[in-house]
Amino acid sequence: MRRALELAARGIGQVSPSPLVGCVIASRDGDIVGEGFYLYEQLRHAETIALEHAGELARGATAYISLEPHSHHGRTPPCTETLIRAGIARVVASIEDPNPLVSGKGFADLRAAGVEVQTGTLEREAARLNEAYVHSLRNARPFVHLKLASSLDGKIATRTGDSRWITGEESRARVHELRHLYDAILIGAGTAIADDPLLTDRSGKPRRRQLLRVVLDQKLCLSPESQLGKTARDYPTLVFASESADDSAASALAKRGVEVLRDASGGRNLESVLRELGARSIQSVLIEGGAHVAGAFLDSRLVDKVSFFIAPVIIGGRDAPASIGGLGAEKIADTINLQDIEVNRHGRDIEVTGYILQG
Ligand SMILES: NC(=O)c1ccc[n+]([C@@H]2O[C@H](COP(=O)([O-])OP(=O)(O)OC[C@H]3O[C@@H](n4cnc5c(N)ncnc54)[C@H](OP(=O)(O)O)[C@@H]3O)[C@@H](O)[C@H]2O)c1
Known part of the structure; x- marks a missing residue:
């Protein structure tokens, strides 16, 4: 997750008004097989990029993501679907996305598809990294x-x-x-x-x-x-x-x-x-x-x-x-x-x- 946060931070200055997101795919043996981070202009989300790197190695793997993956059709198709389709067995995420279109729904969709979900890893660091995004959505x-x-x-x-x-x-x-x-x-x-x-x-x-x-x-x-x-x-x-x-x-x-x-x-x-x-x-x-x-x-x-x-x-x-x-x-x-x-x-x-x- 520390690596996912490092990757997310590479988007500083280039994501607003979207959040900073980083993703690391770890194989069943614990090797890093995919990495990605989000940039607004490049459109593709951190999860999609990391899964592309991982290819077939994503099957049964764990995705470490610095923010809850989104489950709605926005500028890109839902990341939850991409993770499920790639065969990810477990998602470890830091924080829930405060965006009302996503909040809690991303995790619920993953669980409904049989993906194990663990939240709260390096929660404080992840919330700090996205403090402007989280604050502006929570407090309008x-x-x-x-x-x-x-x-x-x-x-x-x-x-x-x-x-x-x-x-x-x-x-x-x-x-x-x-x-x-x-x-x-x-x-x-x-x-x-x-x-x-x-x-x-x-x-x-x-x-x-x-x-x-x-x-x-x-x-x-x-x-x-x-x-x-x-x-x-x-x-x-x-x-x-x-x-x-x-x-x-x-x-x-x-x-x-x-x-x-x-x-x-x-x-x-x-x-x-x-x-x-x-x-x-x-x-x-x-x-x-x-x-x-x-x-x-x-x-x-x-x-x-x-x-x-x-x-x-x-x-x-x-x-x-x-x-x-x-x-x-x-x-x-x-x-x-x-x-x-x-x-x-x-x-x-x-x-x-x-x-x-x-x-
Ligand atoms: N060291 C530093 O970090 C630093 C940083 C900035 C400034 N400074 C120094 O601070 C000095 C300027 O300070 P200052 O206090 O006069 O400037 P300021 O706070 O920048 O400006 C005061 C002016 O802002 C306007 N204003 C707008 N909304 C306001 C509000 N809600 N409440 C009060 N005023 C409001 C008022 O002008 P209107 O009535 O015309 O709207 C007021 O006269 C300068 O000497 C500058 O070099 C130092």
């Missing part, structure tokens, strides 16, 4: 990961607004790896103006869909001459603005290829922002600040995972902005807690990543 909204870089004293810029660069080159390279995992990247108008970022995935790895760049900019302050504006024909860019935002600003941005979406809340209703992104098959969003937007998402309890990159520098100053704005907690008992925390070093910086403990 994209998975939200907040990433921030701060000084040791929790500042994201100096009192004059200078923020480049707090963290080192190694952390910034890691951020491109992170961007590669996400379907969209989101910032507030303050960051768009102060930093004039490009917000592209420069990991150098292939991706099926361009990273969607999203700016919450009620008054349409984003300049058409900004990096985002100038590159909007090459990299999709969506701005949430209020209904009363200036028409000429909207048309100047639209001429550059920026999509301006007006709504009554001007992007302040974060649930509806996420709903809109979900409707565009965006499964996962990386929020890259600044403090106001990070605070608003945390206050609304719409963040699932956080990564803080902390540099061993002290910015100081009462007027230097802290990494999280918004309302924040009233009492220590109300603070947001993390679980499953990982701590990594990138050069001189420390990355603390964890999942928000809901409830």
Whole structure:
């Protein structure tokens, strides 16, 4: 199963909005006779590819699959039928597919055909690998990961607004790896103006869909001459603005290829922002600040995972902005807690990543 998960991970950046899937066929003697993983564009599922490799050796063999095989006719015929036809005797799967078209039905069809089914192997690792897919289907909204870089004293810029660069080159390279995992990247108008970022995935790895760049900019302050504006024909860019935002600003941005979406809340209703992104098959969003937007998402309890990159520098100053704005907690008992925390070093910086403990 570890090998199946490794194979599944080769599809990162190339499967969304489908799940990452890897499959290994092990013969009755325990030899690996087939391997496969899923890529959206190649259409064929991991199981089909692995079974083709295995050929006749699939008869009586075990299929290790990182996700429940699907049992319905979608873009491809049901994988359960392919496994049954190939003579697979046993299926070992990590997790159930939360897709309501599949959930539990894949396993039931296999069992009904006399295939032995075992589930839950490396369940945690498999759920992590597909966390965006699983989350977006279970909660009907994209998975939200907040990433921030701060000084040791929790500042994201100096009192004059200078923020480049707090963290080192190694952390910034890691951020491109992170961007590669996400379907969209989101910032507030303050960051768009102060930093004039490009917000592209420069990991150098292939991706099926361009990273969607999203700016919450009620008054349409984003300049058409900004990096985002100038590159909007090459990299999709969506701005949430209020209904009363200036028409000429909207048309100047639209001429550059920026999509301006007006709504009554001007992007302040974060649930509806996420709903809109979900409707565009965006499964996962990386929020890259600044403090106001990070605070608003945390206050609304719409963040699932956080990564803080902390540099061993002290910015100081009462007027230097802290990494999280918004309302924040009233009492220590109300603070947001993390679980499953990982701590990594990138050069001189420390990355603390964890999942928000809901409830
Ligand atoms: N170190 C880091 O990781 C990092 C990351 C990003 C930014 N920064 C720094 O942070 C500073 C910018 O921070 P910031 O807090 O001013 O910027 P921000 O959060 O990016 O933008 C604030 C603006 O976003 C808009 N907005 C949209 N939805 C909002 C909501 N729900 N709640 C509040 N505001 C919302 C508001 O403008 P409208 O009213 O016009 O919509 C608000 O003025 C800059 O100095 C930048 O360099 C640092």
